[in-house]
Amino acid sequence: MADTLHLSADPVDLTAALVDVPSVSGDEADLADLVERSLREQAPHLEVVRSGNAVLARTTLGRERRVVLAGHLDTVPINDNMPSRREGDVLHGCGTVDMKGGDAVMLNLAATAVDPRYDLTFVFYDCEEVEATRNGLGRVERELAEWLAGDLAIVCEPSNASIEAGCQGTMRVEVRTTGVRAHTARGWMGVNAIHAVGEALRRLESYEARVVEIDGCTYREGLQAVKIAGGVAGNVVPDACVLTVNHRFAPDRSPADAEAHLREVFDGFDVVVTDVAAGALPGLSSPVARELVAATGGKPPVGKLGWTDVARFAALGMPAVNFGPGDPTLAHTQQENVPVGQITTCLEVLRRFLT
Template identity: 80%
Template sequence: MTVELDLSADPIDLTVALVDVPSVSENEAELAGAVERALRGLGHLEVARSGNAVLARTNFGRPQRVVFAGHLDTVPINDNLPSRREGDILHGCGTVDMKSGDAVMLHLAATVTDPRHDLTFVFYDCEEIEAARNGLGRIERDLPEWLRGDIAVVCEPSNGVIEAGCQGTMRIEIRTQGKRAHTARAWMGVNAIHALGEALRRLEAYEPRIVDIDGCTYREGLQAVKIQGGVAGNVVPDAAVLTVNHRFAPDRNPEQAEKHLREVFDGFDVTVTDIAAGALPGLQAPAAKELVQAAGGAPVAKLGWTDVARFAALGMPAVNFGPGDPTLAHTKEEHVYVQQIRDCARVLTEWVGRA
């Protein structure tokens, strides 16, 4: 049966409709098709398709453009579909991450027909799997003009609070070398696992920075997340690897973060295995100030990495703003308060709509 979406419906009903169309990563085609058909039926939007991503925008010649972005995919279903509503709570896979945010975006696309700013809506695929598959990367390569604007709003769950910018993230591996020996003659070997002890002591003593940027407090972190080593129960190990994850405030770029970690682990063999830059909050931009005011002020720092960093890398201020508690994302108990959906839709409508 072909799914037809009513974009003029209450955003709660629209959330239900989106949630009830399964769209696990790489299987977004049915939902993308429904979104595309509904957007093409509005008349005031230019619409494009890229794989399982759908893009729409106004072209009124306004002095500023706002880019809204949200992913259509979810993590695998965990016995939590179809959706169900219990009073003021809507349960189901994707209710938080992030079909309620998508519903708010679609509601704006349908109901704000004479906006103060030109609007772009990007509904993309494969956000929940490896970064190389993320639909935003493909759009940036193939349709870069669709991502240009003066501010980006990623409608990921933020409990209805503006989360500004995001932390950067880096993983490193610390490798130690030893010499194998029988444990009965351990003095003839060198234990590579024991050699990691000093690195672990440095981690235990490490005091992470707390950084204030534009009134937002970013708390850094440095944590051991994995240890590999060992040959057999009676062999002194000759190799070991400690994996460390660093979350760094966006006042540092990746090169500075790497330099810092090499200083912390001076004397060890350090290899960077993964890195992603953070995003400065950019709340001094005029459009960002307007959004903060519309949302009632008091933005907070995003403690984690999100796709706002992709927009920041394009030279745009970017924030997270959407319904739902992010700590419920990817859980079987995923649910959203319907009032948060309404509140987010109201705030964004007041921000981009005409007075």
């Protein structure tokens, strides 16, 4: 492993250097050490702090507004896709898309944007790819909350170098049915809980999801059965069945609204919420967000069809967008790769916006 990263170098080379340092969730220490050391050595204009395996850096120039840029350092487990390799205009390797290309853009800006028109905060955090309770942003919010404050947050997750504004919320519920056990030879003496869930499945089959437009961005809701569990033995009428349903809801719904909607859809069934995360409104009407859109050359933003950490920033009361290189559909795949032009485009847009 290199002793330092060349932060002001070609961001494509910097991406490759980051990819070549393994940082599977929970094992980010080596990369966090490298990022921290490089920032302290090459960006003396920044205040740098460490929180676990998260590294934070910021300017204190007294600007009227502050922009927060965030990116996670961890990746999913390596799948025979390291070290990085470049084939023409495409860089391959674990993390090229999710999201070391975005981290490279942030690191280059941290080192070279020495006189920005906004104060800047850079957050490189750990454990994004695992359960939410381990997400480094949560720890930073608890321990260093003031470091996450700003007028706009840009999460450099892969977005094909387009602005993806806000994000959908997500909720999982269990639709539970009960019955009475009996021997299948005398099935009329029992009540089949698996059969009872059929009505819930029919409602899902006929469900028409909303399509919502907010700030010019389209959000498509969804309601899908993702798991069904039930049964006792091959000769027993089952007395319990659980249907797990995932709801992706537009950010104009609160979690309470989403729950009320699902209870209406499954009226008459026992419904238990097992997981929920609020969405994030796009916030594109804020002055700083409008300036970011202008820096892209007016390329229309799109709604984020999924949940990302922009929701954490939105919960802190600030508009937040996703903007980073790479096709998100390639994230977590063995074929993960990023067009190098998207890395340079993201850097150019953000530099134009910030400086």
